[in-house]
Amino acid sequence: MTSKGPEEEHPSVTLFRQYLRIRTVQPKPDYGAAVAFLEERARQLGLSCQKVEVAPGYVVTVLTWPGTNPTLSSILLNSHTDVVPVFKEYWSHDPFEAFKDSEGYIYARGAQDMKCISIQYLEAVRRLKVEGHQFPRTIHMTFVPDEEVGGHQGMELFVQRPEFRALRAGFALDEGLANPTDAFTVFYSERSPWWVRVTSTGRPGHGSRFIEDTAAEKLHKVVSSILAFREKEWQRLQSNPHLKEGAVTSVNLTKLEGGVAYNVVPATMSASFDFRVAPDVDLKAFEKQLQSWCQAAGEGITFEFGQKWTQPQVTPTDDSNPWWAAFSRVCKDLNLTLEPEICPAATDNRYLRAVGVPALGFSPMNRTPVLLHDHDERLHEAVFLRGVDIYTHLLPALASVPALPSES
Ligand code: MET
Ligand SMILES: [Zn+2]
């Protein structure tokens, strides 16, 4: 793949690179600049722009292209505006410069996750409007803050607001993952994030003594039980070629805290875990399991949740779901191979599905290594442009899905 010189750059690519340069990086994203950028896009496209401040300083921006039949539910195209932090010294190029190399790869934080998709939605809508199309269903593009830290000041609050209900979303698209093969990944459900901090208390004392019942000894037992469970799930995934990553439960030990000095046995220590619980797991039973691992390690062990999602939902991927039928038909017509899976990570789709909106997670990036949250996150401009093309085909089909039984 070769790229054109800068003077010939495709305007959609130029716009993408402009958006990538806005520093919406956690933990202090410049949301003001992103909202101003989106307001300008709305003006250029002739779309209405609504700003909903779901918490002080946290604005959800909604760009709306009205459909011809306002009695029908709408299509919601969601993307988050924030990006995760970088370790700049490991990058080949400044992650906020949107450098494009001679082959056409654009390096930037957010190139895959998920500023590409925001611009692809906008550019697909622009093209369709310029061509004079109109569709029965309204298309809303929502640009939400806070996803990368859990969505608690973003989509989680937005779905509870009257402004959200007024959108009357019938179906939603949000982010997926790149696929290194020729195929495209599409997510119909996701694992539930459970962030668990286990705190162990025990007898303190002098570091030279054989103290019994220490916090560390008991915490070690809990860590061992949880890592044994991790190994079991890993083996289950490895031994069954039909299972994809999202179908088993994962866990990582991500933090260890405690202790004050080499020679002081601490009275308390804690371990933090990032569990991603598969959607078919009985969550009550799973919480009991957590309790029993803690109890088995001794007295004085408690746990608390930093994140605990308990409403996993599955969006059907058969023709009983007219949205899936429309989505998959377009992909078939375009000769795109789809790999339907459960998303291993968490996205704002979980909030949408939980309030009854069927939703798919889709990032139109094939032949692309998965580089989200990684160093040198990048996307080839040709893949980006092909994505605009794909949405240009998807949107007419989705926005023309005939009235559902519930809508007539
Ligand atoms: C669990 S909060 C969501 C943050 C991020 N999308 C993740 O999956 O880790
Ligand atoms: Zn994302």
Ligand SMILES: [Zn+2]
């Ligand atoms: Zn992310």
